[in-house]
Amino acid sequence: MTEKFLPVQDYLPDSGTYELLPFKFEPVGADEVILTNLTGEFLYLKREKLDSLVSHRLAPSDADYRALRARHFIRQPNDRATLDLLALKTRTRLSRLANFTNLHLFVVTLRCDHACHYCQVSRQSEDRQSFDMSEETADRALDLVFRSPNPAIKIEFQGGEPLLNFPLVRYVVEKAEQRNRVERRDLQFVVATTLSMVTDEILEFCRVHGIHISTSLDGPEDLHNRNRPRPGRDSHRKFTDGLKKARDVLGYDAVSAVMTTSPASLPRAREIVDEYIEHGFDSIFLRPLSPYGFAIKTKSYQAYDAGSWLEFYRAGMDYIIDLNKRGVRFVEHYSSVILKKMLTNDDPMFVDLMSPCGAGISAVVFNYDGDVYASDESRMLNEMGDATFKLGNVHSDSYRDIFASDALLSVLEDSFASSAPMCSDCAFEPWCGADPVFHHATQGDILGRKPESEFCKRMMGMIRYLLDVMRADPQAKSIFMTWVNS
Numbered sequence: 001m002t003e004k005f006l007p008v009q010d011y012l013p014d015s016g017t018y019e020l021l022p023f024k025f026e027p028v029g030a031d032e033v034i035l036t037n038l039t040g041e042f043l044y045l046k047r048e049k050l051d052s053l054v055s056h057r058l059a060p061s062d063a064d065y066r067a068l069r070a071r072h073f074i075r076q077p078n079d080r081a082t083l084d085l086l087a088l089k090t091r092t093r094l095s096r097l098a099n100f101t102n103l104h105l106f107v108v109t110l111r112c113d114h115a116c117h118y119c120q121v122s123r124q125s126e127d128r129q130s131f132d133m134s135e136e137t138a139d140r141a142l143d144l145v146f147r148s149p150n151p152a153i154k155i156e157f158q159g160g161e162p163l164l165n166f167p168l169v170r171y172v173v174e175k176a177e178q179r180n181r182v183e184r185r186d187l188q189f190v191v192a193t194t195l196s197m198v199t200d201e202i203l204e205f206c207r208v209h210g211i212h213i214s215t216s217l218d219g220p221e222d223l224h225n226r227n228r229p230r231p232g233r234d235s236h237r238k239f240t241d242g243l244k245k246a247r248d249v250l251g252y253d254a255v256s257a258v259m260t261t262s263p264a265s266l267p268r269a270r271e272i273v274d275e276y277i278e279h280g281f282d283s284i285f286l287r288p289l290s291p292y293g294f295a296i297k298t299k300s301y302q303a304y305d306a307g308s309w310l311e312f313y314r315a316g317m318d319y320i321i322d323l324n325k326r327g328v329r330f331v332e333h334y335s336s337v338i339l340k341k342m343l344t345n346d347d348p349m350f351v352d353l354m355s356p357c358g359a360g361i362s363a364v365v366f367n368y369d370g371d372v373y374a375s376d377e378s379r380m381l382n383e384m385g386d387a388t389f390k391l392g393n394v395h396s397d398s399y400r401d402i403f404a405s406d407a408l409l410s411v412l413e414d415s416f417a418s419s420a421p422m423c424s425d426c427a428f429e430p431w432c433g434a435d436p437v438f439h440h441a442t443q444g445d446i447l448g449r450k451p452e453s454e455f456c457k458r459m460m461g462m463i464r465y466l467l468d469v470m471r472a473d474p475q476a477k478s479i480f481m482t483w484v485n486s
């Protein structure tokens with residue numbers, strides 16, 4: 001029988017004897033540190049209090065003592081409830097891992113009408129149909145999709161420009177829906193498109209099947225056209241026309257947008273945010289360039305470092321916070337993922353900020369030719385001649401071959417940030433993640449040498465910014481709370 005109440009000693013006054021529970025700390029300023037624990041709870045302490053804490057001299061009457069106990073940094077001897085709570089919160093944070101893969105990316109074609117400098121996909125010209133996914137490949141990929149134990153399945157169509165192979169999109173949607181009559185999963189579809197080729201017929205199909213659109217907007221017209229060249233230099237006009245059409249048919253909320261920060265974007269954070277607001281979006285993802293594909297080939301990745309991107313990010317965030325204070329609700333998604341880990345007991349399992357990393361277990365990529373990759377970036381590395389993160393092929397490998405492959409298991413094993421050099425001692429680790437593909441691509445080392453890592457610099461910069469803002473500005477913290485609880 002389960003006990004209804006804890007033993008009586010759990011209710012006795014605090015004896016002043018305490019045990020330390022696992023935590024890490026990081027200096028903030030000259031005489032303060034921030035402490036974090038396994039579940040991402042945190043508090044600030046004066047350095048001398050930290051000394052008292054670790055030498056077991058902190059008095060129960062001290063306000064910091066009570067805060068430390070409430071947030072599971074210390075416990076009384078035999079205080080079982082604290083350990084149980086800590087374990088429960090840790091389990092809750094990691095619980096979504098058990099669901100395994102949710103996001104299944106279908107690269108239905110490499111063909112594209114754009115020639116973006118930073119493109120990750122080694123796009124092919126519009127007429128090379130040998131780079132289209134076939135129905136046979138799609139069928140085999142769908143077999144694997146429905147082997148995932150996840151009750152929620154999201155299929156995202158990517159390219160190239162997926163609308164150039166829309167018959168295959170149509171085929172996959174109808175086949176998946178047919179299978180789902182038996183499977184009864186929470187099935188969702190997204191098409192990632194620039195909207196330049198959208199037609200009434202395509203939109204009608206999307207409406208009937210509840211398909212969402214994820215499009216791209218890099219900023220004001222000149223910047224967008226510069227980042228996303230296409231014949232006629234009219235990508236922004238095509239986007240604007242396509243957005244209106246899509247919203248008219250699918251509704252406002254069925255269309256979202258992502259942006260990529262090119263070197264030309266760096267001084268223009270406010271204008272980019274304004275452009276999003278002008279087009280009626282209520283959020284943005286200030287996304288840095290990835291070091292893959294054309295981004296490496298055209299050297300645009302090296303065109304700016306983490307420090308320059310952080311300046312852009314801080315300028316954008318300062319402006320976004322100001323807008324929210326003036327009553328314009330507008331969310332920055334990258335920050336929102338980190339804040340969710342800081343301020344709630346939830347981990348949104350964002351693929352790039354997971355530990356272990358989300359490659360393969362949170363998202364998986366089916367390439368047009370049937371190759372299966374741990375992530376979009378892994379696919380790009382393969383195009384550059386590096387097959388480290390290729391998991392198999394739908395035509396020759398079984399579910400077990402692919403998802404229990406050494407390629408995937410060793411990446412997962414090496415991507416527990418809590419046991420990685422430097423991360424294991426870093427107070428920001430509960431809010432950070434691991435990006436083995438990035439570190440392999442930039443340093444030839446899956447674990448990554450964090451003192452030289454652009455990923456680490458970016459994460460440290462973002463986390464310190466968010467902590468500083470929340471500390472200095474209670475109104476900004478309230479705004480962040482609304483972001484993470486919506």
Ligand code: SF4
Nearest residue numbers: 423426429432456459
């Ligand atoms: S990558 Fe850097 S910021 Fe993130 S946990 Fe590791 S050391 Fe800390």
